[in-house]
Amino acid sequence: MTIQNRLSDQELVALLKERNQAAFTEIYDRYWRIMYGHVYKMLLDEEESKDVIQELFSNLWINSDRIPDQLNLPGYLYIMAKNKVLNLIRRNKFQTAYLNSLSDFITEASTATIDQLNERDLAMAIEREIQSLPPRMKQVFELSRKENLSYKEIADRLGTSEETVKKQVHNSIKSIKHHLKESGGAAVLLLTFLR
Template identity: 90%
Template sequence: MTFQHRLSDQELVDLLKTGNQAAFTEIYDRYWRIMYGHVYKMLLDEEESKDVIQELFSSLWINSDRIPDQLNLSGYLYVMAKNKVLNLIRKNKFQTAYLNSLATFINEASTATMDELNERDLATAIEREIQSLPPRMKQVFELSRKENLSYKEIAKRLGISEETVKKQVHNSIKAIKHHLKASGGAALLALAFLR
């Protein structure tokens, strides 16, 4: 039995805040199984649950200096785990929406278009055009189309006006359409997320 094993959660947190690795190890040993159980109940996926737990404890170690002085450690870890699960679900939802948008276009595209471009070529062409946008325009476009944020949310996040966001998205779409058309991908103009 180690010295840390006899310490209370609060004493361990106090040591963790000073960068004490033994305190971190004891917290991990005490709580990883419990937190894994909570996360697994939410995700029902063993691998994703393990990833969330790894991220949870990595975040605890990296941000240990920002842990509140007085807290219920198990409650704190549970809230962190729940937030990480919700972020993962949101991220997966946006990725799914983006892929569904691409699938919708592919299903509606003409046979001639599909003969010209397979799915990978299509995604590559679109992504190449997005990556070639100027940095700020690209950032605004991706927040709008890949993360599904509203103009208002983007404006708030980036500290710019909604009108600027609207113009940046419009100009991004215009530039992407122009380059796709110029490169022979005229059929790509119908892509749902470029409307």
């Protein structure tokens, strides 16, 4: 039995804020199984649950200096876990919607058109157009399309209005579509990507 086993949650948190690895290990040992149980009930997927728990405790260590002094540690961990699960569900929803949209396009497109498309060239063309956007527009576009953040989340992160974010995304999509249409047929597939 180590000294950390006898410490209260508050004492462990104080040590964790000082980057004490033994305190972190004790917190992990006390709460990983409980947190895993909560996450598994929400996701019903063993691997995704393990990933969420790994990320939860990694973030706890990385952001230990930002932990409030007086807190209910299990409650704090539960809220972090719940938020990570909600973010995962949101991310998966966007990915599923994109894949469904792409599937619909492929189903409707002729075989000849599909045969002419070179995925690698298309991905490079899209990325080239994204990189050529003005810096702020590029940043907003990537937060929207690559990180799947909502307009509100982007606005909060960048300290601007949702309307400005919406206009930036709209203008970037319009610019990318325009430049790709000029370069040929690959833009057809991009229309699905940029809905």
